[in-house]
Structure formats: structure tokens, C-alpha cells
Amino acid sequence: MAASRMSTTGLDAPSNTSLKSVNGSTISVDLLESEEEIFTWQEVPDKGKGLVATRSIHRGELLLAEPPLFSLEPSPSNSDILAALAECTREAQSEYFALPNEFKGRLLPALGIFETNALYYNVHDSQRGCTREVVGIFLHGSRFNSSCTPNVSLTWDSTLGVMTFRTLRNIEEGVELCFNYTDVLATKEQRQQCILEDRNFLCRCSTCELEGVELAESDRRRSTIARLFDEVPNCGNEPTLGIRKIRLALRLLKEERLVHYEASFCYDAFQFCVSVSDFINAKAWIRRAWEVSCCTSGPDSNAARTFKTYWANPRGHHLAGGLPKATLSGPDSR
Numbered sequence: 596m597a598a599s600r601m602s603t604t605g606l607d608a609p610s611n612t613s614l615k616s617v618n619g620s621t622i623s624v625d626l627l628e629s630e631e632e633i634f635t636w637q638e639v640p641d642k643g644k645g646l647v648a649t650r651s652i653h654r655g656e657l658l659l660a661e662p663p664l665f666s667l668e669p670s671p672s673n674s675d676i677l678a679a680l681a682e683c684t685r686e687a688q689s690e691y692f693a694l695p696n697e698f699k700g701r702l703l704p705a706l707g708i709f710e711t712n713a714l715y716y717n718v719h720d721s722q723r724g725c726t727r728e729v730v731g732i733f734l735h736g737s738r739f740n741s742s743c744t745p746n747v748s749l750t751w752d753s754t755l756g757v758m759t760f761r762t763l764r765n766i767e768e769g770v771e772l773c774f775n776y777t778d779v780l781a782t783k784e785q786r787q788q789c790i791l792e793d794r795n796f797l798c799r800c801s802t803c804e805l806e807g808v809e810l811a812e813s814d815r816r817r818s819t820i821a822r823l824f825d826e827v828p829n830c831g832n833e834p835t836l837g838i839r840k841i842r843l844a845l846r847l848l849k850e851e852r853l854v855h856y857e858a859s860f861c862y863d864a865f866q867f868c869v870s871v872s873d874f875i876n877a878k879a880w881i882r883r884a885w886e887v888s889c890c891t892s893g894p895d896s897n898a899a900r901t902f903k904t905y906w907a908n909p910r911g912h913h914l915a916g917g918l919p920k921a922t923l924s925g926p927d928s929r
């Protein structure tokens with residue numbers, strides 16, 4: 596029996612978020628009308644300009660909710676981009692051409708700007724009844740720089756048609772807000788190569804600036820988490836081993852200050868527990884998965900809602916009681 600993994604991205608609307616249109620794009624009223632600004636756009640070391648917190652920000656706070664200026668099928672041509680821009684207001688076109696371009700002299704301007712700033716995400720195609728990948732331009736969201744130990748997550752909200760940006764941990768005033776442009780579980784060499792190939796710059800985030808023993812330890816931890824992420828779903832008939840691997844993965848995630856895969860591992864642990872009818876520990880794991888997904892993706896996201904449903908009724912999971920009864924352990928056990 597293989598535990599099925601669920602995606603924790605591609606989620607729904609954050610609750611109580613009212614949106615309004617400004618300069619052709621819709622951004623959160625929280626951001627526009629709050630008495631105090633949450634972040635400011637300023638020079639940051641080694642990365643040009645970036646977004647910096649102007650006050651302490653709680654884990655899970657919504658920073659921004661923005662629709663794409665336009666979105667296209669992956670790998671668009673320069674003419675696809677020009678055609679999409681032709682549909683935008685003059686003001687939005689000027690804002691687009693003011694975005695940075697890492698491909699000057701290598702690609703035509705519209706395409707170079709697109710490759711420097713575009714974000715990939717999955718949308719639900721209701722006509723075809725499937726999910727498909729698109730790539731879009733977010734005039735505000737493209738101001739976030741990259742960090743391989745990000746403190747911001749982005750989630751596509753398919754109900755409102757906006758990208759939401761939330762904080763992954765408590766953030767002090769003066770700290771830069773970054774999401775990751777590449778796979779955080781890759782090694783530094785792999786990450787840098789990927790960013791260089793895709794975005795044509797060298798990542799200078801604090802994790803990529805590590806050297807010597809610290810770098811080796813970070814690479815080792817990330818590679819181990821990636822290996823465990825692949826191994827855990829294959830432990831369906833060995834739930835005790837599965838939980839042991841999950842515990843190790845969660846410890847390493849904490850040491851690397853990464854949050855991204857925590858909800859997924861907790862959901863795997865929940866599945867191991869329900870399969871052996873250990874509903875007490877199952878509830879503790881799914882509650883943890885729910886808490887994490889509320890922060891990373893919002894309380895109204897698909898993942899958070901699904902986890903909440905299983906928290907209320909763990910016996911309703913399709914794996915419940917599939918293996919002989921046993922008692923495993925919860926997230927707070929040692």
C-alpha cells in the first residue's frame with residue numbers, strides 16, 4: 596500500500612480578503628489601506644532592489660494578492676508576449692517595460708523581461724477537467740527576490756484568480772522578504788546552475804553564500820530530505836519505518852529553516868496512523884498538517900480544508916483500517 600501524496604499548492608482564496616483594482620492590477624486592501632505599510636521597496640545587498648519588512652510580520656500573514664497582468668502557455672515567443680501586452684493598458688505596458696531584464700542582448704526585450712520576471716503556476720482548467728501549467732507576469736509579485744531559505748510562499752488562488760504571497764515564519768522589521776525561484780531541496784551547485792540557466796543570474800542568497808563545512812551540512816540535509824520525500828510514500832506496508840523517516844525529515848527541515856514540505860510529511864504520517872487505526876496520533880498529525888498549510892497557503896486553501904475534514908473525521912480516510920491495528924507515535928513524541 597503506497598500512501599498517496601497530495602499537492603499543497605494550487606489553492607483557494609484566503610478568507611476575508613477584499614481586493615481592489617489599482618493600475619490595472621488587483622492588490623489586497625490589507626496592503627493598500629493599512630495604516631502602516633507592511634514592506635517597502637528598497638536597495639538590498641547583492642540583488643538590486645527588494646522588498647523589506649517595515650514592521651514585524653506574523654507567520655502566515657497575507658502580504659499580497661495579485662492577478663497576473665497576463666498569463667500564457669509555458670515557453671511563449673516574443674510575439675505571444677507582445678500580443679498579450681497589446682491587450683493591456685498603456686500604463687501597464689510601461690510598467691512591464693520598466694521591469695528588470697537579465698537577457699539584454701541575448702533575447703528580444705519583451706521576451707527577456709518575461710524570462711526574468713515570470714512565475715510558473717498550475718491552474719484548474721474546468722473545461723478540460725484537468726490542471727495545466729501556465730506562466731504569468733505579476734507586476735508587484737515580481738519584486739520579490741529569491742532566497743533558497745525563503746520566508747515567503749506563493750499560492751495560486753483559483754477562486755479569485757490571484758497569486759497570494761504569505762510569510763512562512765515570523766519576520767522582524769528590516770528583514771528582506773523572498774520566495775524561492777528554484778527547488779530548495781537541491782544542492783547549492785544544482786540550485787545555482789538551475790537559476791543561471793533559467794534566469795541568467797548567480798544566486799547570492801545567504802544559503803548560497805555558505806562555505807566549507809556549513810555548506811556541506813546544508814547540502815547534505817537538503818539531499819536527505821529530498822531522498823526521504825521520495826522514500827516515504829513507498830513505506831505503506833511499514834508504517835513504523837515511515838514515521839521514523841518522517842521524523843528525520845521534519846528535524847532536518849527545521850534545521851534548514853524550511854517549511855515547504857512539512858505539511859506533506861505530516862499528511863503522510865497521518866496516513867500511516869489511520870492505516871493501523873491509530874486515530875489519536877492520526878489526529879495529532881493531521882492537525883499539524885492543517886496548521887502548517889494555513890500558514891503556507893491560507894486557511895481556505897484546498898489543502899487546509901482537506902486536512903481540517905480529516906482532522907474532524909480521520910476514519911473517513913480511504914486508507915483507514917487497511918493494516919493490522921498498531922500504535923505509532925505523534926508529532927510531539929521523541
Ligand SMILES: C[S@@+](CC[C@H](N)C(=O)[O-])C[C@H]1O[C@@H](n2cnc3c(N)ncnc32)[C@H](O)[C@@H]1O
Binds near residue numbers: 643645737796
Ligand atoms: C524579478 S527581479 C526581482 C527584483 C529585482 N531585484 C529588481 O531590482 O528589480 C529578479 C532579479 O533580481 C535579482 N535577484 C533576485 N534574487 C536574487 C538572488 N538571490 N541573488 C542575486 N540576485 C537576485 C536578479 O538580478 C534577478 O534577475
